[in-house]
Amino acid sequence: MSVSAAGIRFEGVTHDFDGQPVLRGIDLHLTERRIGIVGANGSGKSTLARMINGLVTPTGGTVTVNGLDVRRQAKLVRREVGFIFTNPDNQIVMPTVQEDVAFTLRRRGLDATEIAARTSEALDRFGLTDLAERPAHRLSGGQKQLLALAAVLVAGPSIVVADEPTTLLDARNTRLITGLLVSLTQQVIVVTHDLEVLDGFDRVIVVDEGRVVADDVPTTALAAYLSLLS
Amino acid sequence: MIGLYRPGTSLLHRAPALLKLGLLAVAMVLVGLVADPLVLAGELAAVVLLYALAGIPPTAAWPQIGPILWILLFAVPVQVLVAGGSVEGWTTAGLMAGRLLVAVALAALFTLTTTVTAVLEAFQILLRPFHRWVDADRVGLLVALTIRCIPLVAEIVREVLDARRARGAQGSVVALAVPVVVRSLYAADAIGEALAARGLDD
Amino acid sequence: MTARSAFARLSVRDLAQIAIFAALIAALGFPGALSLGASTVPITFQTLGVMLAGAILGARKGFLAVLLLLVLAAAGLPLLSGGRGGLVWFTTSPSAGYPYGWLLGVVVIGALTAWLLPRYPFWPALGATVLGGIVAVYLIGVPVTAINLGLPLWAAAVDSAKFLPGDLVKVVVTVLVAKQVHRAYPGLITPRRTAPVSLPAVDARA
Numbered sequence: 170m171s172v173s174a175a176g177i178r179f180e181g182v183t184h185d186f187d188g189q190p191v192l193r194g195i196d197l198h199l200t201e202r203r204i205g206i207v208g209a210n211g212s213g214k215s216t217l218a219r220m221i222n223g224l225v226t227p228t229g230g231t232v233t234v235n236g237l238d239v240r241r242q243a244k245l246v247r248r249e250v251g252f253i254f255t256n257p258d259n260q261i262v263m264p265t266v267q268e269d270v271a272f273t274l275r276r277r278g279l280d281a282t283e284i285a286a287r288t289s290e291a292l293d294r295f296g297l298t299d300l301a302e303r304p305a306h307r308l309s310g311g312q313k314q315l316l317a318l319a320a321v322l323v324a325g326p327s328i329v330v331a332d333e334p335t336t337l338l339d340a341r342n343t344r345l346i347t348g349l350l351v352s353l354t355q356q357v358i359v360v361t362h363d364l365e366v367l368d369g370f371d372r373v374i375v376v377d378e379g380r381v382v383a384d385d386v387p388t389t390a391l392a393a394y395l396s397l398l399s
Numbered sequence: 400m401i402g403l404y405r406p407g408t409s410l411l412h413r414a415p416a417l418l419k420l421g422l423l424a425v426a427m428v429l430v431g432l433v434a435d436p437l438v439l440a441g442e443l444a445a446v447v448l449l450y451a452l453a454g455i456p457p458t459a460a461w462p463q464i465g466p467i468l469w470i471l472l473f474a475v476p477v478q479v480l481v482a483g484g485s486v487e488g489w490t491t492a493g494l495m496a497g498r499l500l501v502a503v504a505l506a507a508l509f510t511l512t513t514t515v516t517a518v519l520e521a522f523q524i525l526l527r528p529f530h531r532w533v534d535a536d537r538v539g540l541l542v543a544l545t546i547r548c549i550p551l552v553a554e555i556v557r558e559v560l561d562a563r564r565a566r567g568a569q570g571s572v573v574a575l576a577v578p579v580v581v582r583s584l585y586a587a588d589a590i591g592e593a594l595a596a597r598g599l600d601d
Numbered sequence: 602m603t604a605r606s607a608f609a610r611l612s613v614r615d616l617a618q619i620a621i622f623a624a625l626i627a628a629l630g631f632p633g634a635l636s637l638g639a640s641t642v643p644i645t646f647q648t649l650g651v652m653l654a655g656a657i658l659g660a661r662k663g664f665l666a667v668l669l670l671l672v673l674a675a676a677g678l679p680l681l682s683g684g685r686g687g688l689v690w691f692t693t694s695p696s697a698g699y700p701y702g703w704l705l706g707v708v709v710i711g712a713l714t715a716w717l718l719p720r721y722p723f724w725p726a727l728g729a730t731v732l733g734g735i736v737a738v739y740l741i742g743v744p745v746t747a748i749n750l751g752l753p754l755w756a757a758a759v760d761s762a763k764f765l766p767g768d769l770v771k772v773v774v775t776v777l778v779a780k781q782v783h784r785a786y787p788g789l790i791t792p793r794r795t796a797p798v799s800l801p802a803v804d805a806r807a
């Protein structure tokens with residue numbers, strides 16, 4: 170794989186929902202380890218983030234992940250990119266904690282012993298071992314988001330995209346989840362309204378009305394964002 | 400997934416679900432054919448013995464089968480009436496009531512002594528000849544997904560009811576059902592998206 | 602996955618909708634069934650859930666949602682109204698026919714609703730929902746009651762008549778809810794009457 174293929178690349182990306190333009194002419198090359206995306210409600214952040222693993226396919230332009238086209242190679246792209254949603258309730262798809270973590274692996278056709286080993290390893294890493302048999306709905310919001318993270322990371326993606334992962338969490342759990350995201354070895358892309366989440370990030374992208382209006386180191390980008398708000 | 404299962408270690412608990420299912424089917428046919436009150440009495444005694452063997456008091460089945468037996472208050476008089484109030488009518492009605500009692504108690508005993516997982520596995524084996532039409536993997540996924548969704552939807556219903564109470568308990572059933580359904584559909588969208596993101600291809 | 606699989610062409614969203622509606626039917630049975638005296642079939646909102654499954658998800662997805670709920674209940678989960686479950690309710694109980702009636706009813710409602718969309722006019726929709734939610738359900742439910750109790754058909758019919766008022770209310774609620782939901786969330790059921798021209802065109806070629 171050539172060096173230029175690495176990372177996430179948006180080239181002339183546009184997107185319409187029912188004829189309404191949501192993204193207009195996005196060109197980005199994302200290679201930094203920690204990237205934040207900020208912007209007003211409805212500016213197109215979630216649409217942009219979802220494109221990175223093919224949940225939304227662009228109506229114009231191309232998005233590639235490590236050289237893979239998200240439109241034509243969605244299946245491979247989804248192995249590279251793990252996605253964390255805002256509402257932890259709606260991303261837990263199996264009845265119990267352990268089954269939910271194992272679910273991702275079962276789709277990969279691994280054998281039972283390997284699934285069990287990797288599942289318990291992931292549960293251990295996120296401090297969920299004691300909750301393994303617990304029905305998912307009995308977890309607290311923070312525990313649910315931990316489970317979501319465990320279920321995504323157990324499959325070993327090289328990129329993690331999180332769309333407002335802390336919006337429904339209290340301050341303590343926000344810090345817990347943010348800390349975990351920052352400590353990952355993977356490339357991490359976080360959409361957020363909580364600017365504290367972006368502490369220690371390498372790059373921040375400001376989206377407004379479907380365009381990238383600022384793209385810089387956090388201090389500069391956030392200054393531009395704040396002036397946009399006022 | 401405990402369900403209505405009553406944990407135990409008896410022979411009935413340990414017997415394979417498929418075998419129990421087969422025996423239950425045979426027993427039901429036989430019970431349906433009984434025309435002799437004495438045989439029926441024997442069967443009733445056998446059912447009590449089976450409950451004893453399983454270590455389950457027959458009263459444990461009551462919450463499940465009690466409501467069924469209420470119908471006898473209606474059915475028995477009707478049968479006697481249809482038979483013109485004759486002695487024969489009473490015998491027919493008595494036999495019917497006895498057969499219902501035995502059949503219901505047996506079916507309940509199966510459920511009380513068999514785990515949900517074991518029953519589902521038995522169903523899956525019975526479905527095997529139809530594997531060309533029924534994809535066992537998808538069925539398994541749907542079953543698990545449904546069990547996951549029940550608390551989720553129950554929570555949606557509770558929240559909508561609470562919201563109504565907060566507004567002073569106004570609004571019709573329609574005004575309640577619409578938000579429940581719409582929110583459930585949105586939840587389904589989000590879950591579908593999560594499934595896709597985690598590699599379940601359509 | 603074979604092309605003939607009953608689950609072929611079901612998207613992940615379809616799967617999620619089926620599971621959510623199966624769960625919804627179960628949840629509608631939770632608040633405690635309102636029994637009408639000494640009745641075989643307690644009146645609950647559960648049958649409302651069945652009718653909604655047909656009128657909102659359509660025949661195929663609605664059928665699978667109801668089937669899924671029934672399989673879980675038969676396996677021993679207490680998901681039928683009033684916390685009931687187990688094989689009894691599908692075999693020897695006097696009300697054992699009704700679950701099968703639900704399966705027929707949800708298909709009837711779903712198929713007819715596909716013809717009525719996207720307009721979904723009130724009276725035809727009401728007729729469709731009565732046909733599926735009441736006629737089809739009783740068509741199986743009543744004879745099974747008669748068989749399992751050894752009663753003449755008329756006696757079983759008389760017994761089941763007490764559920765009619767409640768079921769009619771549920772039919773009206775279903776139509777009103779489905780109308781609003783289809784407006785808020787279009788595209789759940791593909792309308793049948795797409796191109797009225799296509800039939801004569803096929804004839805001409807034949």
Ligand SMILES: Nc1ncnc2c1ncn2[C@@H]1O[C@H](COP(=O)(O)OP(=O)(O)OP(=O)(O)O)[C@@H](O)[C@H]1O
Pocket residue numbers: 186187191208209210211212213214215216217
């Ligand atoms: N599935 C969809 N169908 C139609 N329109 C949509 C859909 N998803 C998003 N939109 C529209 O696209 C626009 C951008 O939405 P998006 O969710 O990307 O915004 P966002 O920046 O994430 O906003 P927020 O901060 O509120 O999450 C909005 O106007 C929204 O209404």
Ligand SMILES: [Mg+2]
Pocket residue numbers: 214215216332
């Ligand atoms: Mg968003």
